[in-house]
Amino acid sequence: MAPSKFKKPPQTPPLFVHTPDSLVKDTERFIEESKNLQDQIVRDVKPGSVEFKNVLLPFAQDDNKMSLESHIIGFYQAVSTDAKLRDASTEAEKKMDDFAIESSMREDIFKLVDETFKKQKNDESLDAESRRLLEKDHKGYIRMGLGIPAGPDRDRFKAIKKRLSELSITFQKNLNEESGGLWFTPQELDGVPQDVLSGLKQGEKGTENEGKLFLTFKYPDLFPTQKYCKNAEVRHKVFIASENKCNDNIELFKEAIVLRDEAARLLGYPDHATFRIEDKMAKTPKTVNDFLGDLRKRLAPGGLKEIEELKKLKKSETGKADNYFLWDHRFYDTLMLERDYQLDQQKIAEYFPLSTSIEGMLNIFEHLFGLVFVKLEGEDRDAISESKRGEDIVWHPDVQVFSVWDDEGEGNGFVGYLYLDLHPRDGKYGHAANFNLQPGFINENGTRRYPATALVCNFSKPTPKKPSLLKHDEVVTLFHELGHGIHDLVSKTIYSRFHGTSTVRDFVEAPSQMLENWCWTPSQLKSLSKHWSYLTPEYTQAWKEASKEGESQPPETMPEELINSIVNTRHINDALFNLRQLHFGIFDMTVHTPSSHSAVESLDASSTYNRLRHEISKIDGPEALGEGYDWGHGQATFGHLIGGYDAGYYGYLSSQVYSADMFYSVFRKDPMDGKEGRRYRHTVLERGGSRDEMGILTEFLGREPKAEAFYRELGLSE
Structure with missing residues (x-):
């Protein structure tokens, strides 16, 4: 039960009761309402009488209102178990994007915004956030092609923007619904933790896969296999197959980078990166390329040195090490940490049950930021649901919900809702991310609208014999994404446009990256830890049944030697890790800064991706075996570059x-x-x-x- 003073939030949570039909109808309804408002303002506001309050403000308030529905409607495609609902969500998002493009290219509206901008851009009677909105909106119309004279070029620009929206939605849908994998015998998967193997689908009797296990390309299956499978051929096969999943996205990616380049040139920019970076903190591609180039130069010697050490380890295991392959790296990196630095990831994971790790993280945020998290279950959910049915406030039974409040020192006020959707499902978004469900803003009557935010992750599911356990890198991931969630929750802006993580892309990761440091601090690691065998009497019994005779139950919190092994290995093989990030960033800049439009049209994105990976990371791929660079299509799985981080991954x-x-x-x-x-x-x-x-x-x-x-x-x- 929630504490009495936190029982009744002043705002009910959103309901997740949509059907495929209602998603599309709701979208069409609010698009029509918004279009009518635009037409009304164009009709009623005459040149010479424009002001922020009769042009920009009504549009901003309409954006606020639309966002309460639009974010959730688009969210279903990432989390729903119903394929028809996911498809309807995708269709609705296409309608919303098309409408946004149409709206942002209306010359009649731009004329009013342009006049308002010239009249009030330095008007001190406007608050700073409203002046920023005026500036951003004005620039937005120009960047959407209204600086291009009306005619064929502007029409072409508009068609490109619509097609890019379709490409982005389809690309992500393909990733979400990817369901491939490979069948292996248990012997072939020797070394993979039993917790992983026990969760794999088993081949049916009487079929060719009887006695085999189906290994998917989802992270909870893929990463442990790459880290622990002793069979190098299996790791090789899994790595290559994973790099070739979602091959339908190959052509979508190529079409996207060609269209982006064409659109940038229509606007008068030399390339897409110049267009995208202009409004970011870096301002120019040269600043970005200088930063990436300097970092590459500094990291390269360390990367080569780390590879030589890893090669020695490989040779001690196999007797030969002519090459150090991409499918070797996670395995020997893990082995080095275990053997040379006593970093036992399996033992460490025993101290990070998902449930207590979340509790510990929320306690840290409570102390640091003056927050209180109240988990809503059972009748508490029923009580705050507008429908009085607690199941209506979540999209899946696994989802946890918290009402979030200020503590006494911050005034005991309501902050918003936090949702946690933590385990993999068919059709679900496959990585870890924070999604805003409803932004916060100031209502037209001056009251505050409170936000709702969701963490969508893919950690292993608990079993009757063992809870979901996190590797340390998963602890860091969860803390990072919670950091985005906190940013989303505590934000207090006038307009939804600027709410939470709606910052420039090369700043948005900084708050969460800073919070990752807490996962490397001994005192915080201690406070986050709790051995799984202490969670419930059932788990205590399960531990006893699985333990060796006479073995003592481990300490309840993580012992110092394990904590030290984590902290002391923070920067082991760090150069290779950051060179991997550099590969992503430099590939992104390469495909978005072609020397000419014909250069991007003729660019082989797959070969470029793999060639740059080899040149930057110095780790061998199949090209070292004489197969050339067209052996995989990693860019087809690189959702960031289609989903908003284009010419921005450097961030x-x-x-x-x-x-x-x-x-x-x-x-x-x-x-x-x-x-x-x-x-x-x-x-x-x-x-x-x-x-x-x-x-x-x-x-x-x-x-x-x-x-x-x-x-x-x-x-x-x-």
Whole structure:
């Protein structure tokens, strides 16, 4: 039961009771309402009488209202078990995107916005967030082609934008619904943890797969196999097959990069990257390429040195090591950590049951940011549901819901709703991500609308004999995504446009990356840990049945030697990890900065992807066996580059500059300093994208950000 003072939130949670028909009808309804508003403003507001309050404000308030439905309608395609509902969600999202494109290319509206911008861009009577909205909206119309003279070129630009929307939606749908895998005998999967094997589908009797196990390409199956399977041929086969899943996306990716380049040139930009980066913190592709090039130069010697050490380990195991392959890396990296640094990932995972890890993380956020998380179950769900049916406030029975509140020091006010959807399902989004379900904003009557946010992850499911257990890297992933969720929850903006993580792409990862540091701090690791055998009497009994005779029950919290093994290995093979990130970032910039349009048309994206991977990471792929570079199509599984990180993947690396600076300057001395945590909440997280991100950082740090901490952390200081 929820504590009495937190029983009744002032806002009911959204209901997830849509049908395929209702999704499409609801979408058509609010699109029609929005179009009628646009037509009314064009009809009623005459040139010379334009003001922010009669042009931009009604549109912003309409965006606020639409977002309460549109985000959820588009969300179903990532989480629903009903294929028809997913398809309807996809169809609805296409309708929404088409309408957004039509709206942002209406010249009659742009004329009103342009006049308002010229009249009020420096108007001090407008609050800072409204001036930012005016500036962003005005620039948005120009970037949507209204600087192109009316005629064939503008029509072509509009057609490109619509096709790019279709490509993005279809590409992600293919990834979500990917269901491939390979059959192996248990002997072939020797070394893969039993927890993984026990969850695999078994071949039916009387079929060719009788006695075999079906290994999918989902992360909970794929990564443990790459890390622990002793059979190199199996790892090789799984790696290549995974790189060739979703091959329908190969042509979609190629078409997208060609169309992006054409659209950028129609707008007068030399390439797509110049267009995309102009409004980000980096401003120019040169700044990005200089950063990536400098980092590559600094990391390359360390990467080669790490490969040589890993080759020695491979040779000690196999007797030969002429090559160090991509399908070798996770296995020997894991083996090195276990053998040379006593990092026992299986033993560590026993101390990170998913349920207690979440509880521990939420406790950290409560202390740092002045929050209270109240889990809603049973009659508490019924009580706050508008339908009085608690099952209506979730989209799947596995989903957990929390009402989130300010603590007493922050005023006991309501903050919003947090949802956790943590286990894999057919048709579900296959990675880990935070999705905004409903943004926060100021209602027209001056009251606050509270946000709802969801974490969608793919951690292994619990069994009667053992709970879901997290490897340490999964703990980091969960903490990172929760960081995005907290950003989404505590944001307080006037307009939904700037809510939460709606910042520029090369800043958005910084807050979550900074919070990852808590997963490498001994005191926090201790507080997060609890051995699974202490969770319930049933699990205690299961542990006893599985343990050796006379074996003592492990300590309830993680012992110091295990904690030290985690902390001491943070930067082992770090150069190779960051070179992998550089490969993604440099590939992204390469395909989005072609020397000419014909160059991108003739570009072989698959060969480019694999060639760059070899050149940057120095780890061998099948090309080292004489197979050339066209052996896999990793870009066809690279959802980031189709889903919003195009010419922006560098942000994962560049934002680490900001995250390292914030942590080392403010939190390293005392990561649980609640005073600084609240200052961070109010100065950085609360503002979302409502202010210039560099200005926010500078205010928080008391100076402009520096790269010293980032390079020092990587051991690359000059």
